[in-house]
Amino acid sequence: MIRMRVCPFCEIIAGRAEASVVYDDDTVVAILDLNPATVGHVLVIPRVHVAGLADADDAVGAAIWRTARRVSVALRASGLRCDGVRLSLADGEAAGQDVFHLHLHVVPRYPGDGVVVTADWKKRSRELLDQDAALIREALT
């Protein structure tokens, strides 16, 4: 497959593009988002280029989670406004993924921060929930 564009996160990881780094180790890099939802909005990015969750192994997933948890705790202690933290990860274009190098958003939250999280929340009967659960259980590998 020909890559039409250079991956901006791989450029940062390779040191060819600048970023404001808050944490890095052998597996992940955590940087500030260029267009933060709130001040202190961090992206946790694996060093390996993987597009989505299906491509990330458990070690990468664990490193992303470990870093996001630590960054979340640090945000609350940092002096930046942070009464709560929202983690979000878009896996696939339909989920709103914009950069196709896996990344987890760590967003400081506080009342009146302007961040909107909404959905057309569904009602689902127990019978249908159980059917849905069975499909997902069968697909788990």
Ligand SMILES: [Zn+2]
């Ligand atoms: Zn990349």
